[in-house]
Amino acid sequence: MSPTTLEVKQLKKSFQEDLILNGLSFQLKKGEILSVVGPSGSGKTTLLRVLAGLETPTHGSLWMNGKDITATKANRRDISLVFQQPLLFPHMTVEENIVYGAKVSKKYNKQKVERLLEAIGMSRYRNHFPAEISGGQQQRTALARAMATEPEVILFDEPFSSLDPSLRQDLRYWVRDFLVEQKTTALFVTHDMEEAMIMGDQIAVFQDGAFQQIGEASVLHHHPANQKVASFMGGHLILNENEFVPLGDIQLSPGHGDGEVRTFQGRMEHLTYQHGHPVAHINVPALGSRVALPVQQVTTDTEEVSLHIPTSRIQQFEVNQHE
Structure with a gap:
């Protein structure tokens, strides 16, 4: 059995009177990919920010490889977060942005950078600055930069939302294959159920600050736990609360x-x-x-x-x- 890489215990997060995360508890084994799917505004991004160390939990604890990291600063966690927006360094070229990620983590390898540039289709734009490429190209570069750090855990916040459908489909499979090949633990947030099924070993339906159900896509489809899961999965007509x-x-x-x-x-x-x-x-x-x-x-x-x-x-x- 694979060891537990990331464990979340009774996690709560409030902003003033609003309870965004309500007692979340779950584990991710090494190399496991969990897709978190839920409606917009449900708190999925807040969950990622807490895991990455950008927000402090109101209650609960976070553990990596058996070590409590709840109070560990973001730059001391072996976790990368890929945002919806690329957030590239504007004064660096495409290649320099990717190299920066690899060097900061002390995992620079020229061949790896070349492979990432080729995989995201950006080899010919390696010397372009972010302002000189499209939004989709910027997001691909941000993906490559995060992966160049080879973190123990990667968090994805709807990274394909700005891409056209054909490129989105290709990158989904490439990212999935990369994570599996590297045995990287990942948590992938999306509101797209098809994307969730492609990317995740398991799917967690997130709503009202909690996971309504976690399981493989077939289990959630054939045996939804409640109305919220059935409604979000689709494919069902809900007759009543039972x-x-x-x-x-x-x-x-x-x-x-x-x-x-x-x-x-x-x-x-x-x-x-x-x-x-x-x-x-x-x-x-x-x-x-x-x-x-x-x-x-x-x-x-x-x-x-x-x-x-x-x-x-x-x-x-x-x-x-x-x-």
Whole structure:
């Protein structure tokens, strides 16, 4: 079993009367990557700043390799933080920014710098200053600078948000492969569930100052702990505080079986296409929610629809099954 690299115990953080982090406790093993996903403004960035030493926790403790680092200054922690904004040194070139990171950590290696420049597609811009390259190029440089330090833990605060979709996809896999190759422990914050699933060995759904559930993507999807997890994961219709049904089990026409069925009336508001297949976006007033369901065909005058749910397919939230 891999040793524990980072351990957080009963972490709390308040700003005046607002409790942002509410008793967080978790562990990261060496080389483990945890994706923290949650809505904007939920406190994900505050968590990273506390871990990096840029904010002091109101209560609780932080441990690295069995040593209490709660009071350790940021520059004394073997932790790198990659912000949403690049924050490069404006008077240094792309290459100099990366070299600076490596030299500060005393891990400079010319071959490593060359490999990083090539990996982020910035070799031809190595002598450019930050003001002379695009925002996406600046963020790639910031990523390379953080990785050049080879820290024990890297914290990512939505580092791909400013990149175009194709580059974002490529960099996701490159960063993931780099972390795995280096056996680097990482915590990756995002509000994008697809990104969270690509990057993390496990996913932590963060809301209301706490982790609502931590687990592999398949576990969170098939066995959500509560309404908040099901809502954020998507792919479910929440019936009430205790029950939900996977969208794949909802029928827009009555089934031919003899089983009991719950029926809800809905109104189709939009028709879109995903991977070439039509998807109906349906408002269900009785549940106060909207769902997107794949359909075989929908005529333009079909606005009122019925959702038929076999009761045998209705599930209970995991938290309620253990009460």
